[in-house]
Amino acid sequence: MQPVSRRDWLRLSGLALASLSLQQKLSATESLAEQPFMPLPGNPMARLSSNENPYGPSERVKKAIIDKMDVVCRYPFSYQDELLQAIADWEGVSKDHIVLTAGSTEGLKIAGLTLGWKGGEIIAPDPTFNSLMVYAEQFGAKIHKIPVTPSLDHDLVGMAAKINENTKLIFVCNPNNPTGTLIPENDLRSFCKQAAEKTTVFVDEAYFDFITTPDYPSMVELVKQGLNVIVSRTFSKVYGLAGLRMGYLVANPVMASKLIANRVAFVGTVGMVAAKEALADKAFYAFSLLKNKEAKDHIYATLDSLGLVYMPSHTNFVFFKPKKELGAFNKELEKWGVQAGRPFPPLIEWSRISTGTMEEMQQFRIAMQKIYS
Numbered sequence: 001m002q003p004v005s006r007r008d009w010l011r012l013s014g015l016a017l018a019s020l021s022l023q024q025k026l027s028a029t030e031s032l033a034e035q036p037f038m039p040l041p042g043n044p045m046a047r048l049s050s051n052e053n054p055y056g057p058s059e060r061v062k063k064a065i066i067d068k069m070d071v072v073c074r075y076p077f078s079y080q081d082e083l084l085q086a087i088a089d090w091e092g093v094s095k096d097h098i099v100l101t102a103g104s105t106e107g108l109k110i111a112g113l114t115l116g117w118k119g120g121e122i123i124a125p126d127p128t129f130n131s132l133m134v135y136a137e138q139f140g141a142k143i144h145k146i147p148v149t150p151s152l153d154h155d156l157v158g159m160a161a162k163i164n165e166n167t168k169l170i171f172v173c174n175p176n177n178p179t180g181t182l183i184p185e186n187d188l189r190s191f192c193k194q195a196a197e198k199t200t201v202f203v204d205e206a207y208f209d210f211i212t213t214p215d216y217p218s219m220v221e222l223v224k225q226g227l228n229v230i231v232s233r234t235f236s237k238v239y240g241l242a243g244l245r246m247g248y249l250v251a252n253p254v255m256a257s258k259l260i261a262n263r264v265a266f267v268g269t270v271g272m273v274a275a276k277e278a279l280a281d282k283a284f285y286a287f288s289l290l291k292n293k294e295a296k297d298h299i300y301a302t303l304d305s306l307g308l309v310y311m312p313s314h315t316n317f318v319f320f321k322p323k324k325e326l327g328a329f330n331k332e333l334e335k336w337g338v339q340a341g342r343p344f345p346p347l348i349e350w351s352r353i354s355t356g357t358m359e360e361m362q363q364f365r366i367a368m369q370k371i372y373s
């Protein structure tokens with residue numbers, strides 16, 4: 001066989017890429033041609049599958065990113081302190097409580113690894129956001145999944161009952177993904193306090209900003225009291241920076257250093273600059289919450305008009321029962337230009353739809369009307 005020169009390789013791979021994108025274009029055009037409703041050109045799918053914020057990043061954040069582009073030839077360390085300080089001020093703790101992570105997913109994974117390593121037992125609700133458990137299991141952790149109650153709430157009694165001397169971590173997701181449920185304040189506080197006497201409590205607060213219950217507490221308040229609690233937060237949701245991969249953990253300084261030791265890499269300058277500006281941009285934060293409420297009300301109205309059951313949500317998504325087999329339902333939605341969340345076993349009768357722009361919400365409404373007509 002003739003060796004392929006670099007020039008030939010570039011030409012061949014260019015051709016392959018061109019034909020692949022042509023195929024993709026053709027199949028997208030074909031499926032659009034079948035639809036009486038034409039979604040926006042160039043944006044055929046309303047992506048309501050991943051709980052993103054379609055309005056981000058804010059103009060201020062974009063400007064901050066562009067202003068710092070020239071320095072990405074340098075390693076990012078000098079920007080770290082400024083962001084750590086900004087987050088520490090926002091959370092009301094000192095900098096040594098904060099662990100910067102690549103999205104909160106890295107925070108979940110390093111906590112799972114640090115505590116679940118080699119046979120540590122982890123207790124978690126089911127279903128929930130599983131990154132921590134899946135990763136820890138790969139490193140030898142044993143996972144106890146405690147089904148949510150019939151009202152789709154965390155079974156806190158069942159979870160507490162499962163704690164034993166091998167339990168290294170108990171995972172709470174509040175509000176929970178995919179159910180959108182919020183644990184009542186007093187139940188949450190007393191559960192975390194009691195469990196933290198026996199094991200490490202991890203509270204995933206990815207959707208905390210969307211909670212509208214007045215004065216609802218972040219479990220960072222327990223970290224401040226010196227309890228064995230770790231809280232994760234993210235810049236992917238209300239701040240609209242999912243693609244930049246920025247998140248952080250709040251933990252007592254001893255635990256924070258253990259977690260830092262297990263980080264895989266470190267976050268980059270652009271992400272850090274963006275996150276710092278996002279924290280300061282209160283106008284965009286308020287705007288995002290307002291738009292999320294508007295979109296969520298629209299989803300509720302669509303589901304109400306079709307008589308479909310849903311969970312009132314404390315997040316930027318709604319969990320509802322389509323009364324159809326989920327695989328077929330998702331395919332139908334896609335046909336009408338809407339991408340919904342994946343199935344969340346064991347609750348396979350439920351579907352999860354994220355909030356989007358109002359145009360996307362209308363796309364969802366039209367899709368649903370077509371499917372149920």
Ligand SMILES: Cc1ncc(COP(=O)(O)O)c(C=O)c1O
Binds near residue numbers: 106173206234
């Ligand atoms: C509950 C929960 N935690 C964490 C994450 C991870 O988000 P990220 O890694 O973008 O911070 C998600 C993402 O959807 C989530 O739903």
